[in-house]
Amino acid sequence: MADAGVPHGTNGRGPDVALRRKPTINDVAKVAGVSFGTVSRVLNDAPDVSAATRQRVLQVIQDIGYRRNRAATALVTSRSTSIGIVTDGSPRFGPVGTLMALENIARKKGYATTVISAEKPYADSVQAALDTLDDIGVGGIIVIAPVVDMASAVWNATCRVPVEMIAAGASSTPNVFTYSENQELGARLATQHLIDLGHTDIAHLAGSMDWFDGRVRKRGWEAALRDAGLPQGFCAEGDWSPRWAYETGLQLVQGGKIPQAIFAASDHTALGLIRAFTENGVRVPEDVSVVGFDDIEGSDYFLPPLTTVRQDFTALALMSMEVLVGAMEGREVDRTPTAPTLVVRNSSMRAASTRATSAKRR
Amino acid sequence: MADAGVPHGTNGRGPDVALRRKPTINDVAKVAGVSFGTVSRVLNDAPDVSAATRQRVLQVIQDIGYRRNRAATALVTSRSTSIGIVTDGSPRFGPVGTLMALENIARKKGYATTVISAEKPYADSVQAALDTLDDIGVGGIIVIAPVVDMASAVWNATCRVPVEMIAAGASSTPNVFTYSENQELGARLATQHLIDLGHTDIAHLAGSMDWFDGRVRKRGWEAALRDAGLPQGFCAEGDWSPRWAYETGLQLVQGGKIPQAIFAASDHTALGLIRAFTENGVRVPEDVSVVGFDDIEGSDYFLPPLTTVRQDFTALALMSMEVLVGAMEGREVDRTPTAPTLVVRNSSMRAASTRATSAKRR
DNA sequence: GAAGTGATCGTAAACGTTTACGGTGATGAG
DNA sequence: CTCATCACCGTAAACGTTTACGATCACTTC
Numbered sequence: 001m002a003d004a005g006v007p008h009g010t011n012g013r014g015p016d017v018a019l020r021r022k023p024t025i026n027d028v029a030k031v032a033g034v035s036f037g038t039v040s041r042v043l044n045d046a047p048d049v050s051a052a053t054r055q056r057v058l059q060v061i062q063d064i065g066y067r068r069n070r071a072a073t074a075l076v077t078s079r080s081t082s083i084g085i086v087t088d089g090s091p092r093f094g095p096v097g098t099l100m101a102l103e104n105i106a107r108k109k110g111y112a113t114t115v116i117s118a119e120k121p122y123a124d125s126v127q128a129a130l131d132t133l134d135d136i137g138v139g140g141i142i143v144i145a146p147v148v149d150m151a152s153a154v155w156n157a158t159c160r161v162p163v164e165m166i167a168a169g170a171s172s173t174p175n176v177f178t179y180s181e182n183q184e185l186g187a188r189l190a191t192q193h194l195i196d197l198g199h200t201d202i203a204h205l206a207g208s209m210d211w212f213d214g215r216v217r218k219r220g221w222e223a224a225l226r227d228a229g230l231p232q233g234f235c236a237e238g239d240w241s242p243r244w245a246y247e248t249g250l251q252l253v254q255g256g257k258i259p260q261a262i263f264a265a266s267d268h269t270a271l272g273l274i275r276a277f278t279e280n281g282v283r284v285p286e287d288v289s290v291v292g293f294d295d296i297e298g299s300d301y302f303l304p305p306l307t308t309v310r311q312d313f314t315a316l317a318l319m320s321m322e323v324l325v326g327a328m329e330g331r332e333v334d335r336t337p338t339a340p341t342l343v344v345r346n347s348s349m350r351a352a353s354t355r356a357t358s359a360k361r362r
Numbered sequence: 363m364a365d366a367g368v369p370h371g372t373n374g375r376g377p378d379v380a381l382r383r384k385p386t387i388n389d390v391a392k393v394a395g396v397s398f399g400t401v402s403r404v405l406n407d408a409p410d411v412s413a414a415t416r417q418r419v420l421q422v423i424q425d426i427g428y429r430r431n432r433a434a435t436a437l438v439t440s441r442s443t444s445i446g447i448v449t450d451g452s453p454r455f456g457p458v459g460t461l462m463a464l465e466n467i468a469r470k471k472g473y474a475t476t477v478i479s480a481e482k483p484y485a486d487s488v489q490a491a492l493d494t495l496d497d498i499g500v501g502g503i504i505v506i507a508p509v510v511d512m513a514s515a516v517w518n519a520t521c522r523v524p525v526e527m528i529a530a531g532a533s534s535t536p537n538v539f540t541y542s543e544n545q546e547l548g549a550r551l552a553t554q555h556l557i558d559l560g561h562t563d564i565a566h567l568a569g570s571m572d573w574f575d576g577r578v579r580k581r582g583w584e585a586a587l588r589d590a591g592l593p594q595g596f597c598a599e600g601d602w603s604p605r606w607a608y609e610t611g612l613q614l615v616q617g618g619k620i621p622q623a624i625f626a627a628s629d630h631t632a633l634g635l636i637r638a639f640t641e642n643g644v645r646v647p648e649d650v651s652v653v654g655f656d657d658i659e660g661s662d663y664f665l666p667p668l669t670t671v672r673q674d675f676t677a678l679a680l681m682s683m684e685v686l687v688g689a690m691e692g693r694e695v696d697r698t699p700t701a702p703t704l705v706v707r708n709s710s711m712r713a714a715s716t717r718a719t720s721a722k723r724r
Numbered sequence: 725g726a727a728g729t730g731a732t733c734g735t736a737a738a739c740g741t742t743t744a745c746g747g748t749g750a751t752g753a754g
Numbered sequence: 755c756t757c758a759t760c761a762c763c764g765t766a767a768a769c770g771t772t773t774a775c776g777a778t779c780a781c782t783t784c
Contacts (some may be wrong), residue, residue: 036763071436073739076769114476242663272663301634303603397734434770438739
């Protein structure tokens with residue numbers, strides 16, 4: 001019962017009991033010959049403890065392998081040293097990349113992360129996720145909300161702890177911080193690249209307009225065109241899938257109206273598009289330049305290797321964390337969005353000198 | 363000091379205070395006119411409470427928005443309703459897919475998951491991850507250990523709660539359950555498909571031998587060949603990267619010894635390989651059949667669409683969870699590995715009727 | 725009508741911390 | 755010598771639950 005709490009090794013008689021009761025602050029105190037109050041003080045770097053005692057307690061902690069019981073701490077301080085992440089369930093490149101980076105940064109900052117994914121009817125599931133996280137006692141929450149429905153669910157939700165949202169192009173509200181990569185800039189970069197190559201007829205294979213990413217990337221394309229005094233080219237809105245891109249690519253070749261250049265909203269979209277072209281004798285990049293977005297693994301080994309835009313998820317995660325812990329500590333952090341970079345490969349090339357009326361087909 | 367606990371905003375008079383102190387079991391008891399003991403009983407579906415009271419308490423809980431304080435529960439029961447996941451940091455397809463599926467299943471079973479990723483020198487980082495998870499109070503831990511170094515770190519680690527490892531082809535030990543998809547079968551499927559197509563010279567572009575997946579997939583290839591009485595073909599071991607695959611593909615065409623068929627250890631590997639071939643006039647599948655492994659998004663829109671093998675991460679996660687909660691509750695669950703499936707597309711085709719001595723080149 | 729029997733409920737203690745406060749002894753000032 | 759001061763340390767209470775146990779009350783049953 002109230003035994004000394006030997007962590008492991010030989011205790012009374014029996015040989016070696018592997019998994020013993022975890023040592024508590026009291027066990028440490030007993031061994032070190034002080035009171036538990038003193039131990040608590042050294043644990044929290046509080047003053048009022050002599051260097052000698054502190055040293056001794058630290059040693060004992062080391063020796064018997066004491067580790068703080070987080071539940072007890074959380075109970076009394078009503079705040080835990082972990083942060084919550086809610087994400088949409090999608091396995092799409094952006095969200096997953098952000099998630100991984102977030103966990104990494106958090107761990108390095110000494111926070112554990114517990115992640116919950118919200119499912120399709122977001123109205124309820126988001127609030128539920130927030131509640132669960134609150135129950136667990138997280139100090140703050142980051143929600144990765146690439147879909148606009150999800151973002152509005154967050155806006156409408158209530159939560160006692162700071163909530164930050166990573167959502168490209170969504171606006172902040174009093175109680176929800178927003179942060180994201182500057183994807184519109186990425187889209188401009190891509191489009192401008194095409195413009196610089198001499199193309200004037202630049203189409204866009206957009207992602208889903210249910211996604212911020214889809215909206216913002218389209219906006220960037222439009223803006224770049226407008227700034228260059230070029231007409232808006234063909235634009236179709238899809239669902240990010242290679243399949244959809246393939247099919248609209250097919251329609252393009254069948255209609256005989258192949259643009260000089262196409263900015264695809266994602267690498268997967270570009271993939272489907274390129275297949276449609278290649279299978280029908282339309283050459284990339286000779287007949288049509290294509291640039292993607294994401295720089296997914298392997299995009300440098302597509303046929304042809306894809307010109308695309310890369311986001312820096314690590315920087316994004318770092319910045320988001322900074323903002324969140326800032327909010328948690330009541331401090332304001334100024335956030336400058338991180339910038340994506342264009343990576344030029346082989347799927348885009350200079351326009352034929354004289355403007356070929358249209359692309360060759362068949 | 364000991365005020366009612368209004369967090370902020372107008373406290374004394376003010377209209378509506380958004381974020382109040384969370385109601386406790388005592389608040390519920392007071393409103394319902396019972397003792398906290400009774401509330402605890404209905405919370406835990408314990409007997410000894412009349413239907414009427416239970417109903418009433420439930421109603422009050424609903425009304426005032428009471429939610430259990432998990433820290434308190436964890437403190438007294440020394441067990442929380444959450445499970446820990448440790449993964450390697452890699453963003454590779456398998457681990458990430460498994461991770462997402464795991465979170466999903468856990469949530470549906472009412473567990474929160476907190477994930478920690480372990481980093482390169484696994485010896486320490488794995489133990490640290492396990493400890494942190496233990497601190498948090500998880501009831502069990504699943505570690506996704508695709509790399510053999512990581513797996514041995516797990517074997518050597520100590521942990522008070524049940525640990526289960528997802529590692530293809532790793533063996534179980536007394537204190538570490540192991541579970542995985544039957545990837546060797548997947549590799550056999552892929553190879554057998556090539557054999558059925560009439561190929562006799564079947565090479566393998568293996569993954570890293572530091573990974574269980576790499577080892578097991580190679581083993582499957584060897585076994586299928588042996589069973590068919592076919593000689594071992596060419597085999598190179600790489601690092602999963604398209605780049606490496608591309609370069610060894612180049613060496614193959616330069617050496618002029620292109621096998622009839624190649625089983626690539628992953629879709630990304632296949633991608634690099636195919637690019638090397640296609641850029642040098644070696645046609646896939648006419649000159650050489652290629653099959654991959656993973657069925658990553660977009661592999662159905664490669665050029666050509668890739669024949670590959672797909673794993674069922676959901677089934678894997680489901681089964682793993684079953685095993686883990688079984689272990690947590692001291693119950694034994696028999697685990698039959700889930701099986702991957704072959705998905706045939708366009709990158710593989712029947713061998714030329716008479717055995718062409720070698721592949722055409724240039 | 726007394727005692728036994730269930731069903732229903734209340735109470736105390738414990739879980740491992742943190743926090744606020746009180747106490748000790750040594751030291752210096754007067 | 756006395757008293758205040760300071761550095762250091764111990765103690766009690768609290769956080770919100772669960773668990774074990776004891777109490778109450780209405781019925782049976784004889």
